[in-house]
Amino acid sequence: MRLLTHNMLSSNIKGVANGFPLGLEVQKFVEKQVDFNPDFLKNMFPKIEWKALVTAAKTMGYAELPEEVESSMLESEDFLQKFHHALLELHLEEGALICPETGRRFAVTKGIPNMLLHEDEV
Amino acid sequence: MSSRPELQAPPEIFYNESEARKYTSSSRIVEIQAKLSERAVELLALPDDGVPRLLLDIGCGSGLSGETLSEYGHQWIGLDISQSMLDVALEREVEGDLLLSDMGQGLALRTGVIDGAISISAVQWLCNADKSCHNPRLRLKAFFGSLYRSLARGAKAVFQMYPESLAQRELILGFAMRAGFAGGVVVDYPHSSKSRKEYLVLTCGPPSVSTAIPSAKGEDGESCSDDDDDSSGDEEHTVSISDRHRPRKKLKVSKKGKDRKWLLKKKDQQRKKGNIVPPDTRYTGRKRKARF
Numbered sequence: 209m210r211l212l213t214h215n216m217l218s219s220n221i222k223g224v225a226n227g228f229p230l231g232l233e234v235q236k237f238v239e240k241q242v243d244f245n246p247d248f249l250k251n252m253f254p255k256i257e258w259k260a261l262v263t264a265a266k267t268m269g270y271a272e273l274p275e276e277v278e279s280s281m282l283e284s285e286d287f288l289q290k291f292h293h294a295l296l297e298l299h300l301e302e303g304a305l306i307c308p309e310t311g312r313r314f315a316v317t318k319g320i321p322n323m324l325l326h327e328d329e330v
Numbered sequence: 331m332s333s334r335p336e337l338q339a340p341p342e343i344f345y346n347e348s349e350a351r352k353y354t355s356s357s358r359i360v361e362i363q364a365k366l367s368e369r370a371v372e373l374l375a376l377p378d379d380g381v382p383r384l385l386l387d388i389g390c391g392s393g394l395s396g397e398t399l400s401e402y403g404h405q406w407i408g409l410d411i412s413q414s415m416l417d418v419a420l421e422r423e424v425e426g427d428l429l430l431s432d433m434g435q436g437l438a439l440r441t442g443v444i445d446g447a448i449s450i451s452a453v454q455w456l457c458n459a460d461k462s463c464h465n466p467r468l469r470l471k472a473f474f475g476s477l478y479r480s481l482a483r484g485a486k487a488v489f490q491m492y493p494e495s496l497a498q499r500e501l502i503l504g505f506a507m508r509a510g511f512a513g514g515v516v517v518d519y520p521h522s523s524k525s526r527k528e529y530l531v532l533t534c535g536p537p538s539v540s541t542a543i544p545s546a547k548g549e550d551g552e553s554c555s556d557d558d559d560d561s562s563g564d565e566e567h568t569v570s571i572s573d574r575h576r577p578r579k580k581l582k583v584s585k586k587g588k589d590r591k592w593l594l595k596k597k598d599q600q601r602k603k604g605n606i607v608p609p610d611t612r613y614t615g616r617k618r619k620a621r622f
């Protein structure tokens with residue numbers, strides 16, 4: 209699972225008011241090279257919760273993202289490359305996602321988060 | 331035995347390891363799913379600007395449908411309830427991210443972030459109650475409600491589906507509309523039992539020009555064998571809809587009405603299907619006098 213997906217996920221356990229961002233528990237992560245596409249990054253940028261991306265990237269050992277951003281930075285190739293790397297090239301392989309309100313763990317195995325809810329969480 | 335997988339076992343049981351493998355190694359299935367997915371992408375009608383979008387593949391299975399999204403250059407997140415199907419997707423090294431998730435529990439996604447969704451041959455599964463805690467109506471409601479929230483304004487969701495009956499189609503469509511979607515059903519090749527395919531085309535947001543139902547393929551087509559599905563560019567395209575947002579009247583056909591010849595042909599077709607049809611008489615298809 210890439211940080212792109214992490215940035216889109218939000219815990220939907222019954223009764224949880226704000227399920228974002230899910231905490232990251234990293235046992236293993238991998239880096240995979242992906243084609244660089246600035247158009248995609250520009251299209252995604254307004255939808256990204258930046259703080260959550262910065263924190264998640266750090267948890268995965270990547271601390272190059274600026275803490276504060278504004279859309280003018282999308283003109284910078286250097287910024288786009290870092291954004292690209294954090295969003296699409298860092299994969300959580302083994303570990304868990306943690307609901308910020310309830311602490312419930314969603315295990316991640318072979319890169320796939322298990323988001324299935326228990327009966328009483330629906 | 332019933333040939334509908336939905337009636338045999340819950341999806342996570344039906345799509346076990348051997349079925350997942352069988353499914354994905356059948357070149358016939360691979361080809362069909364690719365065709366369905368291509369048509370779904372076409373119906374998504376994303377802006378033609380070459381910009382990759384973030385899409386969902388709901389009930390992504392082993393990634394056959396998602397691969398089509400990758401071919402178009404899009405990024406995608408696929409979710410499926412069957413671990414075995416997802417395992418095959420991993421083996422095939424699909425480019426999208428995968429989630430083990432039950433759409434009937436609602437999607438665990440933020441609001442307004444997804445540019446579009448496709449779902450190929452999956453949504454009819456929601457109409458079954460596979461566990462005692464399952465209520466298809468609640469599950470459809472949770473699913474469409476969460477999908478609506480996760481999509482960006484104006485984004486579309488296209489479901490190729492195999493409803494078991496008219497009632498099932500209406501049920502699915504009804505919950506989509508209640509969630510706030512505008513749209514309806516597009517039926518390609520409605521006269522061919524083999525090639526007939528249904529797509530639920532939904533738009534997030536109030537009805538507008540952009541939520542109009544796209545044209546179906548080959549509605550007039552006698553010839554629509556599986557092989558010439560994609561060569562249908564010149565055929566006259568017409569629309570088959572079932573659309574809550576349109577007044578009833580519009581569904582009625584033209585000023586002249588259908589003629590007697592057309593009617594006799596239709597009645598004959600119905601007879602051949604074994605349906606009970608009133609006998610043909612000199613009154614059949616006769617002009618009625620306007621009354622009141």
Ligand SMILES: C[S@@+](CC[C@H](N)C(=O)[O-])C[C@H]1O[C@@H](n2cnc3c(N)ncnc32)[C@H](O)[C@@H]1O
Nearest residue numbers: 341389391394395410411412432433450452455
């Ligand atoms: C016929 S397969 C289609 C798979 C893929 N879309 C394709 O085109 O090859 C239907 C898929 O829907 C999935 N499915 C059924 N019910 C589901 C549910 N409630 N949530 C998520 N996926 C489900 C099944 O596990 C199965 O993988």
